[in-house]
Amino acid sequence: MEVIYDRDRLRQYRSGVPQPVGFIPTMGSLHEGHLSLIRQARKECKTVIVSIYVNPLQFGPGEDFERYPRDLERDVSLVKEAGADGVFAPTxxxxxxxxxxxxxxxxxxTDRLCGASRPxxxxxxxxxxxxxxxxxxxxRAYFGLxxxxxxxxxxxxxxxxxxxxxxxxxxTLREPDGLAMSSRNVYLSPSERERALILNRSLEEATRRWKTGEWQRGTEAARYLRETITSEPGVELDYAEVLTYPGLEPVESFHKEEFVLAAVAARVGSTRLIDNRIWQGRE
Amino acid sequence: MEVIYDRDRLRQYRSGVPQPVGFIPTMGSLHEGHLSLIRQARKECKTVIVSIYVNPLQFGPGEDFERYPRDLERDVSLVKEAGADGVFAPTxxxxxxxxxxxxxxxxxxTDRLCGASRPxxxxxxxxxxxxxxxxxxxxRAYFGLxxxxxxxxxxxxxxxxxxxxxxxxxxTLREPDGLAMSSRNVYLSPSERERALILNRSLEEATRRWKTGEWQRGTEAARYLRETITSEPGVELDYAEVLTYPGLEPVESFHKEEFVLAAVAARVGSTRLIDNRIWQGRE
Known part of the structure:
Protein backbone atom coordinates (compact mmCIF):
# COMPACT_ATOMS: atom_id res chain seq x y z
CA MET A 1 0.00 0.00 0.00
CA GLU A 2 1.34 3.40 -0.98
CA VAL A 3 1.08 6.52 1.19
CA ILE A 4 0.90 9.63 -0.99
CA TYR A 5 1.55 13.11 0.34
CA ASP A 6 1.38 15.35 -2.72
CA ARG A 7 -1.06 16.07 -5.53
CA ASP A 8 1.37 15.39 -8.36
CA ARG A 9 2.16 11.91 -7.19
CA LEU A 10 -1.54 11.30 -6.55
CA ARG A 11 -2.49 12.17 -10.16
CA GLN A 12 0.27 9.92 -11.43
CA TYR A 13 -0.80 7.07 -9.13
CA ARG A 14 -4.47 7.55 -10.02
CA SER A 15 -3.83 7.35 -13.75
CA GLY A 16 -2.28 3.89 -13.38
CA VAL A 17 -4.77 2.05 -11.16
CA PRO A 18 -7.55 -0.30 -12.27
CA GLN A 19 -11.14 0.95 -12.14
CA PRO A 20 -13.63 1.24 -10.52
CA VAL A 21 -11.93 3.35 -7.86
CA GLY A 22 -13.56 3.49 -4.42
CA PHE A 23 -12.80 6.41 -2.15
CA ILE A 24 -13.18 6.96 1.59
CA PRO A 25 -12.51 10.53 2.72
CA THR A 26 -11.60 10.71 6.42
CA MET A 27 -10.10 13.10 8.95
CA GLY A 28 -7.99 10.26 10.33
CA SER A 29 -8.25 9.11 13.95
CA LEU A 30 -9.85 6.04 12.45
CA HIS A 31 -12.25 3.71 14.21
CA GLU A 32 -14.22 0.63 13.19
CA GLY A 33 -16.78 2.83 11.45
CA HIS A 34 -14.18 4.08 8.97
CA LEU A 35 -12.74 0.60 8.57
CA SER A 36 -16.18 -0.79 7.70
CA LEU A 37 -16.34 1.77 4.85
CA ILE A 38 -12.97 0.60 3.57
CA ARG A 39 -14.07 -3.04 3.72
CA GLN A 40 -17.27 -2.22 1.86
CA ALA A 41 -15.27 -0.40 -0.85
CA ARG A 42 -12.87 -3.34 -1.03
CA LYS A 43 -15.79 -5.63 -1.93
CA GLU A 44 -17.08 -3.33 -4.67
CA CYS A 45 -14.00 -1.71 -6.26
CA LYS A 46 -10.75 -2.72 -7.94
CA THR A 47 -8.85 0.12 -6.26
CA VAL A 48 -9.53 1.59 -2.82
CA ILE A 49 -8.09 4.97 -1.82
CA VAL A 50 -8.47 6.52 1.64
CA SER A 51 -7.73 10.18 2.33
CA ILE A 52 -6.60 11.39 5.75
CA TYR A 53 -6.88 15.14 6.11
CA VAL A 54 -8.16 17.24 8.99
CA ASN A 55 -9.99 19.88 6.95
CA PRO A 56 -9.64 23.32 8.57
CA LEU A 57 -12.49 24.72 6.41
CA GLN A 58 -15.11 22.66 8.25
CA PHE A 59 -14.18 23.79 11.76
CA GLY A 60 -15.67 27.00 13.13
CA PRO A 61 -13.88 29.43 15.43
CA GLY A 62 -13.64 27.95 18.94
CA GLU A 63 -14.17 24.41 17.67
CA ASP A 64 -11.70 21.56 18.18
CA PHE A 65 -9.53 21.86 15.02
CA GLU A 66 -6.34 22.20 17.05
CA ARG A 67 -6.99 19.37 19.47
CA TYR A 68 -8.69 17.03 16.96
CA PRO A 69 -6.89 13.71 17.45
CA ARG A 70 -4.15 12.95 14.88
CA ASP A 71 -2.03 9.79 14.60
CA LEU A 72 -1.01 9.18 11.01
CA GLU A 73 1.18 6.16 11.72
CA ARG A 74 -1.58 4.28 13.52
CA ASP A 75 -4.15 5.32 10.88
CA VAL A 76 -1.97 4.12 8.01
CA SER A 77 -1.51 0.71 9.60
CA LEU A 78 -5.26 0.37 10.20
CA VAL A 79 -6.04 1.35 6.60
CA LYS A 80 -3.53 -1.17 5.32
CA GLU A 81 -5.01 -3.91 7.46
CA ALA A 82 -8.49 -3.07 6.19
CA GLY A 83 -7.28 -3.68 2.65
CA ALA A 84 -6.92 -0.28 0.96
CA ASP A 85 -4.50 0.23 -1.93
CA GLY A 86 -3.54 3.83 -1.35
CA VAL A 87 -3.65 6.55 1.29
CA PHE A 88 -3.69 10.22 0.38
CA ALA A 89 -2.43 12.20 3.39
CA PRO A 90 -1.80 15.74 2.15
CA THR A 91 -0.44 18.53 4.30
CA THR A 110 -27.27 23.18 5.31
CA ASP A 111 -29.13 25.75 7.44
CA ARG A 112 -30.66 23.26 9.88
CA LEU A 113 -29.48 20.56 12.35
CA CYS A 114 -25.66 20.68 12.54
CA GLY A 115 -25.64 23.50 9.97
CA ALA A 116 -27.52 25.77 12.38
CA SER A 117 -25.12 25.04 15.26
CA ARG A 118 -22.01 25.14 13.11
CA PRO A 119 -22.34 27.97 10.56
CA ARG A 140 -17.71 5.41 -5.81
CA ALA A 141 -17.32 7.32 -2.53
CA TYR A 142 -18.28 5.90 0.87
CA PHE A 143 -19.75 7.93 3.71
CA GLY A 144 -21.02 6.87 7.13
CA LEU A 145 -24.64 7.58 8.01
CA THR A 172 -23.36 3.67 11.64
CA LEU A 173 -21.17 1.40 13.73
CA ARG A 174 -21.60 1.31 17.53
CA GLU A 175 -19.65 0.36 20.62
CA PRO A 176 -21.01 -2.71 22.47
CA ASP A 177 -22.99 -0.41 24.79
CA GLY A 178 -24.62 1.37 21.84
CA LEU A 179 -22.57 4.60 21.66
CA ALA A 180 -22.14 5.62 18.02
CA MET A 181 -18.48 5.37 17.01
CA SER A 182 -16.82 8.75 16.62
CA SER A 183 -13.27 10.05 16.64
CA ARG A 184 -14.44 12.49 19.30
CA ASN A 185 -15.36 9.71 21.78
CA VAL A 186 -11.75 9.75 23.01
CA TYR A 187 -12.45 13.16 24.56
CA LEU A 188 -14.99 11.64 27.01
CA SER A 189 -14.14 10.92 30.64
CA PRO A 190 -15.53 7.61 32.00
CA SER A 191 -18.52 9.36 33.59
CA GLU A 192 -19.19 11.45 30.47
CA ARG A 193 -18.94 8.28 28.42
CA GLU A 194 -21.70 6.81 30.60
CA ARG A 195 -23.96 9.86 30.29
CA ALA A 196 -23.42 10.01 26.50
CA LEU A 197 -25.40 6.77 26.16
CA ILE A 198 -28.61 8.78 26.49
CA LEU A 199 -28.30 9.75 22.80
CA ASN A 200 -28.54 6.20 21.53
CA ARG A 201 -30.98 5.11 24.27
CA SER A 202 -33.41 7.90 23.46
CA LEU A 203 -33.25 7.11 19.74
CA GLU A 204 -33.77 3.42 20.46
CA GLU A 205 -36.86 4.10 22.54
CA ALA A 206 -38.16 6.67 20.00
CA THR A 207 -37.82 4.04 17.27
CA ARG A 208 -39.86 1.61 19.36
CA ARG A 209 -42.60 4.18 19.92
CA TRP A 210 -42.60 5.29 16.28
CA LYS A 211 -43.17 1.65 15.28
CA THR A 212 -46.25 1.44 17.49
CA GLY A 213 -47.76 4.30 15.49
CA GLU A 214 -48.45 6.49 18.52
CA TRP A 215 -46.98 9.54 16.73
CA GLN A 216 -48.43 11.28 13.72
CA ARG A 217 -46.05 14.22 13.19
CA GLY A 218 -42.29 14.59 13.38
CA THR A 219 -42.58 17.26 16.07
CA GLU A 220 -44.13 14.74 18.51
CA ALA A 221 -41.19 12.38 18.13
CA ALA A 222 -38.76 15.30 18.37
CA ARG A 223 -40.40 16.48 21.61
CA TYR A 224 -39.92 13.04 23.13
CA LEU A 225 -36.23 13.03 22.18
CA ARG A 226 -35.73 16.56 23.42
CA GLU A 227 -37.35 15.86 26.80
CA THR A 228 -35.51 12.59 27.30
CA ILE A 229 -32.09 14.02 26.54
CA THR A 230 -32.66 17.24 28.47
CA SER A 231 -33.55 15.26 31.58
CA GLU A 232 -30.11 13.61 31.63
CA PRO A 233 -27.81 15.50 34.02
CA GLY A 234 -24.52 16.72 32.51
CA VAL A 235 -25.85 16.52 28.96
CA GLU A 236 -26.61 19.77 27.19
CA LEU A 237 -28.98 19.29 24.26
CA ASP A 238 -28.04 21.05 21.02
CA TYR A 239 -30.95 19.81 18.90
CA ALA A 240 -33.36 16.91 18.53
CA GLU A 241 -35.30 16.91 15.29
CA VAL A 242 -37.29 14.52 13.16
CA LEU A 243 -37.28 15.48 9.48
CA THR A 244 -37.78 13.92 6.06
CA TYR A 245 -34.70 12.29 4.60
CA PRO A 246 -32.79 13.34 2.57
CA GLY A 247 -34.85 16.53 2.06
CA LEU A 248 -34.70 17.56 5.76
CA GLU A 249 -38.21 19.02 5.72
CA PRO A 250 -40.80 18.85 8.55
CA VAL A 251 -42.68 15.54 8.78
CA GLU A 252 -46.39 16.36 8.59
CA SER A 253 -47.37 12.71 8.76
CA PHE A 254 -45.19 9.65 9.19
CA HIS A 255 -47.50 7.79 6.82
CA LYS A 256 -46.61 10.02 3.90
CA GLU A 257 -42.81 9.83 4.07
CA GLU A 258 -40.56 7.10 2.72
CA PHE A 259 -37.58 7.98 4.88
CA VAL A 260 -37.44 10.00 8.08
CA LEU A 261 -34.35 11.13 9.98
CA ALA A 262 -34.46 11.31 13.77
CA ALA A 263 -31.31 13.28 14.62
CA VAL A 264 -29.88 14.46 17.92
CA ALA A 265 -26.84 16.47 18.97
CA ALA A 266 -25.67 17.26 22.48
CA ARG A 267 -22.68 18.43 24.39
CA VAL A 268 -21.37 16.06 27.06
CA GLY A 269 -18.79 17.99 29.03
CA SER A 270 -16.97 19.89 26.31
CA THR A 271 -17.51 17.20 23.67
CA ARG A 272 -20.17 17.61 21.02
CA LEU A 273 -21.72 14.30 19.95
CA ILE A 274 -24.34 13.44 17.34
CA ASP A 275 -26.42 10.36 16.63
CA ASN A 276 -29.47 9.43 14.58
CA ARG A 277 -31.83 6.82 13.21
CA ILE A 278 -33.28 6.67 9.73
CA TRP A 279 -36.81 5.27 9.78
CA GLN A 280 -38.08 3.69 6.60
CA GLY A 281 -41.85 3.73 6.09
CA ARG A 282 -44.01 2.23 8.83
CA GLU A 283 -42.68 -1.23 9.68
CA MET B 1 -19.87 14.65 -35.83
CA GLU B 2 -22.41 13.63 -33.21
CA VAL B 3 -24.91 16.00 -31.61
CA ILE B 4 -25.72 14.88 -28.07
CA TYR B 5 -28.73 16.12 -26.16
CA ASP B 6 -28.69 14.16 -22.92
CA ARG B 7 -26.27 13.45 -20.10
CA ASP B 8 -26.51 9.67 -20.31
CA ARG B 9 -25.48 9.58 -23.96
CA LEU B 10 -22.75 12.13 -23.24
CA ARG B 11 -21.17 9.94 -20.54
CA GLN B 12 -21.30 6.96 -22.86
CA TYR B 13 -19.80 8.96 -25.73
CA ARG B 14 -17.11 10.45 -23.49
CA SER B 15 -15.97 7.07 -22.21
CA GLY B 16 -15.21 5.92 -25.74
CA VAL B 17 -13.25 8.83 -27.23
CA PRO B 18 -9.45 9.18 -27.49
CA GLN B 19 -7.68 11.58 -25.12
CA PRO B 20 -6.74 14.36 -24.65
CA VAL B 21 -10.23 15.84 -24.84
CA GLY B 22 -10.53 19.54 -25.65
CA PHE B 23 -13.68 21.38 -24.64
CA ILE B 24 -15.20 24.68 -25.74
CA PRO B 25 -18.21 25.78 -23.66
CA THR B 26 -20.44 28.23 -25.57
CA MET B 27 -23.89 29.76 -25.41
CA GLY B 28 -24.29 29.19 -29.16
CA SER B 29 -24.87 32.03 -31.61
CA LEU B 30 -21.35 31.25 -32.73
CA HIS B 31 -18.99 33.68 -34.43
CA GLU B 32 -15.40 33.50 -35.64
CA GLY B 33 -14.17 33.97 -32.07
CA HIS B 34 -15.75 30.69 -30.99
CA LEU B 35 -14.59 28.95 -34.15
CA SER B 36 -11.00 30.02 -33.48
CA LEU B 37 -11.24 28.28 -30.10
CA ILE B 38 -12.45 25.10 -31.79
CA ARG B 39 -9.61 25.26 -34.32
CA GLN B 40 -7.07 25.77 -31.54
CA ALA B 41 -8.47 22.75 -29.66
CA ARG B 42 -8.40 20.73 -32.89
CA LYS B 43 -4.63 21.33 -33.13
CA GLU B 44 -3.96 20.27 -29.55
CA CYS B 45 -6.45 17.48 -28.77
CA LYS B 46 -7.52 14.09 -30.12
CA THR B 47 -11.18 14.79 -29.36
CA VAL B 48 -12.93 18.17 -29.49
CA ILE B 49 -16.31 18.67 -27.81
CA VAL B 50 -18.31 21.92 -27.99
CA SER B 51 -21.25 22.63 -25.69
CA ILE B 52 -24.09 24.90 -26.73
CA TYR B 53 -26.23 25.96 -23.80
CA VAL B 54 -27.69 29.34 -22.91
CA ASN B 55 -27.13 29.22 -19.16
CA PRO B 56 -30.01 30.86 -17.28
CA LEU B 57 -27.95 31.01 -14.05
CA GLN B 58 -25.62 33.67 -15.47
CA PHE B 59 -28.34 36.12 -16.54
CA GLY B 60 -29.72 38.59 -14.02
CA PRO B 61 -33.33 39.77 -13.83
CA GLY B 62 -34.01 42.17 -16.70
CA GLU B 63 -31.07 40.91 -18.72
CA ASP B 64 -31.37 39.42 -22.21
CA PHE B 65 -31.81 35.70 -21.41
CA GLU B 66 -35.09 35.51 -23.34
CA ARG B 67 -33.93 37.36 -26.44
CA TYR B 68 -30.38 35.96 -26.46
CA PRO B 69 -29.91 34.77 -30.08
CA ARG B 70 -30.39 31.02 -30.60
CA ASP B 71 -29.95 29.05 -33.85
CA LEU B 72 -28.88 25.49 -33.10
CA GLU B 73 -28.96 24.29 -36.71
CA ARG B 74 -26.62 27.03 -37.92
CA ASP B 75 -24.35 26.58 -34.88
CA VAL B 76 -24.06 22.83 -35.39
CA SER B 77 -23.04 23.27 -39.01
CA LEU B 78 -20.41 25.87 -38.06
CA VAL B 79 -19.00 23.61 -35.33
CA LYS B 80 -18.82 20.74 -37.78
CA GLU B 81 -17.03 22.87 -40.35
CA ALA B 82 -14.53 24.01 -37.71
CA GLY B 83 -13.64 20.38 -37.07
CA ALA B 84 -15.19 19.37 -33.73
CA ASP B 85 -16.05 15.75 -32.99
CA GLY B 86 -19.06 16.23 -30.77
CA VAL B 87 -21.62 18.83 -29.74
CA PHE B 88 -23.37 18.72 -26.39
CA ALA B 89 -26.59 20.72 -26.68
CA PRO B 90 -28.61 19.95 -23.55
CA THR B 91 -32.06 21.31 -22.83
CA THR B 110 -16.14 38.49 -8.86
CA ASP B 111 -17.18 41.67 -7.03
CA ARG B 112 -15.60 44.10 -9.54
CA LEU B 113 -15.84 44.93 -13.27
CA CYS B 114 -18.69 42.90 -14.78
CA GLY B 115 -19.33 41.29 -11.39
CA ALA B 116 -20.27 44.68 -9.90
CA SER B 117 -22.69 45.46 -12.76
CA ARG B 118 -24.11 41.95 -12.94
CA PRO B 119 -24.51 40.56 -9.40
CA ARG B 140 -8.15 21.17 -21.82
CA ALA B 141 -10.84 23.86 -21.93
CA TYR B 142 -10.68 26.89 -24.23
CA PHE B 143 -11.97 30.35 -23.31
CA GLY B 144 -11.81 33.64 -25.19
CA LEU B 145 -10.00 36.55 -23.56
CA THR B 172 -10.08 38.07 -28.85
CA LEU B 173 -11.14 38.12 -32.49
CA ARG B 174 -12.30 41.37 -34.09
CA GLU B 175 -14.36 42.55 -37.03
CA PRO B 176 -12.35 44.32 -39.79
CA ASP B 177 -13.20 47.71 -38.22
CA GLY B 178 -11.91 46.57 -34.81
CA LEU B 179 -15.16 45.77 -32.97
CA ALA B 180 -14.61 42.78 -30.69
CA MET B 181 -16.66 39.81 -31.88
CA SER B 182 -19.66 39.07 -29.67
CA SER B 183 -22.93 37.23 -30.07
CA ARG B 184 -24.59 40.43 -28.86
CA ASN B 185 -23.30 42.49 -31.81
CA VAL B 186 -26.38 41.39 -33.80
CA TYR B 187 -28.50 43.58 -31.50
CA LEU B 188 -26.78 46.76 -32.79
CA SER B 189 -28.41 49.06 -35.37
CA PRO B 190 -26.02 50.41 -38.06
CA SER B 191 -25.56 53.70 -36.19
CA GLU B 192 -25.05 51.94 -32.83
CA ARG B 193 -22.57 49.65 -34.55
CA GLU B 194 -20.61 52.75 -35.59
CA ARG B 195 -20.67 54.30 -32.11
CA ALA B 196 -19.64 50.99 -30.52
CA LEU B 197 -16.21 51.34 -32.14
CA ILE B 198 -15.24 53.79 -29.40
CA LEU B 199 -14.55 50.84 -27.08
CA ASN B 200 -11.81 49.37 -29.26
CA ARG B 201 -10.54 52.80 -30.37
CA SER B 202 -10.12 54.03 -26.81
CA LEU B 203 -8.29 50.83 -25.83
CA GLU B 204 -6.07 51.11 -28.89
CA GLU B 205 -5.10 54.69 -28.05
CA ALA B 206 -4.66 53.83 -24.35
CA THR B 207 -2.29 51.02 -25.32
CA ARG B 208 -0.24 53.49 -27.42
CA ARG B 209 -0.02 55.95 -24.50
CA TRP B 210 0.77 53.21 -21.98
CA LYS B 211 3.70 52.17 -24.19
CA THR B 212 5.12 55.69 -24.13
CA GLY B 213 5.30 55.43 -20.34
CA GLU B 214 3.31 58.60 -19.68
CA TRP B 215 1.22 56.80 -17.02
CA GLN B 216 2.43 55.55 -13.69
CA ARG B 217 -0.74 54.24 -12.07
CA GLY B 218 -3.70 52.25 -13.36
CA THR B 219 -6.11 54.98 -12.32
CA GLU B 220 -4.53 57.41 -14.82
CA ALA B 221 -5.07 55.03 -17.71
CA ALA B 222 -8.60 54.28 -16.46
CA ARG B 223 -9.39 58.01 -16.32
CA TYR B 224 -8.34 58.38 -19.95
CA LEU B 225 -10.59 55.47 -21.00
CA ARG B 226 -13.49 56.76 -18.93
CA GLU B 227 -13.29 60.25 -20.38
CA THR B 228 -12.88 59.06 -23.96
CA ILE B 229 -15.84 56.68 -23.84
CA THR B 230 -18.08 59.08 -21.91
CA SER B 231 -17.53 61.76 -24.56
CA GLU B 232 -19.03 59.54 -27.26
CA PRO B 233 -22.72 60.42 -27.74
CA GLY B 234 -25.17 57.50 -27.43
CA VAL B 235 -22.68 55.42 -25.45
CA GLU B 236 -23.34 54.97 -21.75
CA LEU B 237 -20.22 53.92 -19.87
CA ASP B 238 -20.60 51.08 -17.36
CA TYR B 239 -16.97 50.90 -16.24
CA ALA B 240 -13.43 51.53 -17.42
CA GLU B 241 -10.76 50.06 -15.17
CA VAL B 242 -7.11 49.14 -15.32
CA LEU B 243 -6.23 46.35 -12.88
CA THR B 244 -3.60 43.67 -12.38
CA TYR B 245 -4.27 40.45 -14.24
CA PRO B 246 -5.41 37.89 -13.26
CA GLY B 247 -5.60 39.19 -9.66
CA LEU B 248 -7.78 42.23 -10.57
CA GLU B 249 -6.13 44.48 -7.98
CA PRO B 250 -5.33 48.21 -8.36
CA VAL B 251 -2.16 48.95 -10.36
CA GLU B 252 0.07 51.09 -8.14
CA SER B 253 2.83 51.22 -10.74
CA PHE B 254 2.89 49.77 -14.24
CA HIS B 255 6.56 48.92 -13.72
CA LYS B 256 5.76 46.45 -10.98
CA GLU B 257 3.13 44.34 -12.74
CA GLU B 258 3.68 41.52 -15.19
CA PHE B 259 0.17 41.63 -16.66
CA VAL B 260 -2.36 44.43 -16.56
CA LEU B 261 -5.97 44.35 -17.75
CA ALA B 262 -7.51 47.46 -19.29
CA ALA B 263 -11.21 46.64 -19.37
CA VAL B 264 -14.23 48.62 -20.48
CA ALA B 265 -17.98 48.02 -20.58
CA ALA B 266 -20.66 50.27 -22.00
CA ARG B 267 -24.23 50.22 -23.12
CA VAL B 268 -24.83 51.22 -26.75
CA GLY B 269 -28.58 51.61 -27.14
CA SER B 270 -29.90 48.69 -25.11
CA THR B 271 -26.89 46.47 -25.85
CA ARG B 272 -24.20 45.95 -23.26
CA LEU B 273 -20.74 45.46 -24.80
CA ILE B 274 -17.35 44.77 -23.25
CA ASP B 275 -13.79 44.92 -24.56
CA ASN B 276 -10.27 44.91 -23.13
CA ARG B 277 -6.53 44.76 -23.66
CA ILE B 278 -4.03 42.80 -21.62
CA TRP B 279 -0.74 44.67 -21.35
CA GLN B 280 2.35 42.60 -20.66
CA GLY B 281 5.21 44.41 -18.89
CA ARG B 282 6.52 47.60 -20.46
CA GLU B 283 7.20 46.98 -24.13
Missing part, protein backbone atom coordinates in the same frame (compact mmCIF):
# COMPACT_ATOMS: atom_id res chain seq x y z
CA UNK A 92 -2.51 21.67 4.72
CA UNK A 93 -0.07 23.42 2.34
CA UNK A 94 -0.73 20.78 -0.29
CA UNK A 95 -4.52 21.11 -0.08
CA UNK A 96 -4.52 24.90 0.40
CA UNK A 97 -1.43 26.20 -1.41
CA UNK A 98 -3.02 29.63 -1.11
CA UNK A 99 -6.21 30.85 0.55
CA UNK A 100 -9.16 29.26 -1.22
CA UNK A 101 -11.51 31.98 -2.43
CA UNK A 102 -13.67 29.39 -4.18
CA UNK A 103 -16.49 27.84 -2.19
CA UNK A 104 -19.09 25.18 -2.90
CA UNK A 105 -22.31 25.82 -1.04
CA UNK A 106 -25.49 23.76 -0.81
CA UNK A 107 -28.21 26.08 0.41
CA UNK A 108 -31.34 25.05 2.33
CA UNK A 109 -30.15 21.59 3.42
CA UNK A 120 -20.09 27.43 7.53
CA UNK A 121 -19.41 23.80 8.50
CA UNK A 122 -21.12 22.29 5.47
CA UNK A 123 -19.59 24.83 3.07
CA UNK A 124 -16.25 23.58 4.34
CA UNK A 125 -17.30 19.96 3.91
CA UNK A 126 -18.76 20.47 0.42
CA UNK A 127 -15.70 22.43 -0.70
CA UNK A 128 -13.11 19.93 0.55
CA UNK A 129 -15.05 16.92 -0.72
CA UNK A 130 -15.23 18.59 -4.14
CA UNK A 131 -11.46 19.12 -4.07
CA UNK A 132 -10.84 15.51 -3.04
CA UNK A 133 -13.19 14.22 -5.74
CA UNK A 134 -11.28 16.25 -8.34
CA UNK A 135 -7.95 14.93 -7.10
CA UNK A 136 -8.94 11.28 -6.66
CA UNK A 137 -11.63 11.00 -9.34
CA UNK A 138 -13.39 8.09 -7.66
CA UNK A 139 -16.18 6.08 -9.22
CA UNK A 146 -23.73 8.76 11.49
CA UNK A 147 -23.29 12.04 9.62
CA UNK A 148 -26.65 11.69 7.90
CA UNK A 149 -26.95 15.38 7.08
CA UNK A 150 -23.48 15.31 5.53
CA UNK A 151 -24.55 12.39 3.33
CA UNK A 152 -27.67 14.33 2.25
CA UNK A 153 -25.63 17.45 1.47
CA UNK A 154 -22.96 15.57 -0.51
CA UNK A 155 -25.53 13.52 -2.39
CA UNK A 156 -27.38 16.69 -3.41
CA UNK A 157 -24.14 18.43 -4.38
CA UNK A 158 -23.14 15.48 -6.57
CA UNK A 159 -26.52 15.52 -8.31
CA UNK A 160 -26.68 19.30 -8.76
CA UNK A 161 -23.13 19.55 -10.12
CA UNK A 162 -23.42 16.36 -12.21
CA UNK A 163 -20.33 14.92 -10.54
CA UNK A 164 -19.33 11.58 -12.07
CA UNK A 165 -19.34 9.66 -8.77
CA UNK A 166 -21.76 7.40 -6.92
CA UNK A 167 -22.26 8.14 -3.23
CA UNK A 168 -22.55 5.01 -1.08
CA UNK A 169 -24.08 5.65 2.36
CA UNK A 170 -23.04 3.06 4.96
CA UNK A 171 -24.55 2.15 8.36
CA UNK B 92 -32.57 23.36 -19.69
CA UNK B 93 -34.39 20.33 -18.21
CA UNK B 94 -31.33 18.20 -18.86
CA UNK B 95 -28.91 20.62 -17.17
CA UNK B 96 -31.31 21.60 -14.37
CA UNK B 97 -33.55 18.57 -13.75
CA UNK B 98 -34.54 20.29 -10.50
CA UNK B 99 -33.65 23.66 -9.01
CA UNK B 100 -29.93 23.72 -8.29
CA UNK B 101 -29.36 24.57 -4.63
CA UNK B 102 -25.62 24.01 -5.05
CA UNK B 103 -23.51 26.98 -6.07
CA UNK B 104 -19.84 27.49 -6.83
CA UNK B 105 -18.66 30.97 -5.87
CA UNK B 106 -15.30 32.65 -6.34
CA UNK B 107 -15.20 35.59 -3.96
CA UNK B 108 -13.16 38.75 -4.40
CA UNK B 109 -12.42 38.38 -8.11
CA UNK B 120 -24.60 36.77 -9.36
CA UNK B 121 -23.34 36.54 -12.96
CA UNK B 122 -20.04 34.87 -12.11
CA UNK B 123 -21.65 32.49 -9.61
CA UNK B 124 -23.81 31.36 -12.53
CA UNK B 125 -20.77 31.04 -14.79
CA UNK B 126 -18.66 29.18 -12.22
CA UNK B 127 -21.51 26.83 -11.37
CA UNK B 128 -22.39 25.92 -14.95
CA UNK B 129 -18.75 25.55 -16.01
CA UNK B 130 -18.24 23.19 -13.05
CA UNK B 131 -21.25 21.15 -14.16
CA UNK B 132 -20.00 21.02 -17.75
CA UNK B 133 -16.50 20.03 -16.63
CA UNK B 134 -18.00 17.19 -14.59
CA UNK B 135 -20.09 16.01 -17.53
CA UNK B 136 -17.45 16.34 -20.24
CA UNK B 137 -14.31 15.72 -18.18
CA UNK B 138 -12.04 17.62 -20.56
CA UNK B 139 -8.26 17.66 -20.35
CA UNK B 146 -12.71 39.01 -24.58
CA UNK B 147 -14.20 37.79 -21.30
CA UNK B 148 -10.92 38.30 -19.45
CA UNK B 149 -12.52 38.43 -16.02
CA UNK B 150 -14.33 35.17 -16.75
CA UNK B 151 -11.01 33.56 -17.65
CA UNK B 152 -9.47 34.82 -14.39
CA UNK B 153 -12.43 33.51 -12.36
CA UNK B 154 -12.46 30.08 -14.02
CA UNK B 155 -8.68 29.74 -13.78
CA UNK B 156 -8.81 30.52 -10.06
CA UNK B 157 -11.73 28.16 -9.51
CA UNK B 158 -9.86 25.35 -11.27
CA UNK B 159 -6.79 25.93 -9.10
CA UNK B 160 -8.70 26.28 -5.82
CA UNK B 161 -10.82 23.19 -6.43
CA UNK B 162 -7.93 21.17 -7.90
CA UNK B 163 -9.95 20.46 -11.04
CA UNK B 164 -8.10 18.11 -13.41
CA UNK B 165 -8.30 20.44 -16.42
CA UNK B 166 -5.99 22.96 -18.10
CA UNK B 167 -7.54 26.31 -18.98
CA UNK B 168 -6.36 27.67 -22.34
CA UNK B 169 -7.03 31.41 -22.78
CA UNK B 170 -7.31 32.47 -26.44
CA UNK B 171 -7.06 35.91 -28.09
Missing amino acids: REEMLPRPSITKVTVSGL GHFDGVATVVTKLFHLIQPD KDAQQVAVIQRMVEDLHMPVTIVPCP | REEMLPRPSITKVTVSGL GHFDGVATVVTKLFHLIQPD KDAQQVAVIQRMVEDLHMPVTIVPCP
